[in-house]
Amino acid sequence: MNKEQIINTHSHINMLKERSVEEALQNxxxxxxxxxxxxxxxxxxxxxxxxxxxxxxxxxxVGVFPEEVKCFSDKTLTDMGNIIKNNNKIIxxxxxxxxxxxxxxxxxxxxxxxxxxxxxxNQMNLPINVHCREAYFDTLxxxxxxxxxxxxxxxxFSGSLEFAKECIKRSSAKHSS
Ligand SMILES: [Zn+2]
Numbered sequence: 446m447n448k449e450q451i452i453n454t455h456s457h458i459n460m461l462k463e464r465s466v467e468e469a470l471q472n473x474x475x476x477x478x479x480x481x482x483x484x485x486x487x488x489x490x491x492x493x494x495x496x497x498x499x500x501x502x503x504x505x506x507v508g509v510f511p512e513e514v515k516c517f518s519d520k521t522l523t524d525m526g527n528i529i530k531n532n533n534k535i536i537x538x539x540x541x542x543x544x545x546x547x548x549x550x551x552x553x554x555x556x557x558x559x560x561x562x563x564x565x566x567n568q569m570n571l572p573i574n575v576h577c578r579e580a581y582f583d584t585l586x587x588x589x590x591x592x593x594x595x596x597x598x599x600x601x602f603s604g605s606l607e608f609a610k611e612c613i614k615r616s617s618a619k620h621s622s
Pocket of ligand 1: 455457483540
């Protein structure tokens, strides 16, 4: 009997400590699970690119995580663009977003890089994988103002019911238009 196809839309399989990527992926193959691996900085975008080329069941997002935005530069965007152009298994931009839980000392930079990456994803016509932690109001406002055409996959969700409803409302509005 065919096993149901399951897609894990956010797995840092390359950051596992207790087992190898091969070992973890063997489980996925056995269970018919496809994995999408997000990157988190200017170096891991290349790691994700390689993983998707090496393993059939692995797809990827390229992007810079809010806590890592200090490494972000114009070159990062150029690199992301080149990776996307040459690899059709890179299917989104992520993980990107805002995180006020760990360190609030560079919130402005987080916002700036988040916006740049949203605009980049819009240009590329790719979905965005949004990490949002204790930054619900700002995340929603930035998405409302800057996201034109990218589908949004919310991640690291621990927000309120109101915030969830607002996300759902916006996504159904997009689908029906
Ligand atoms: Zn993550």
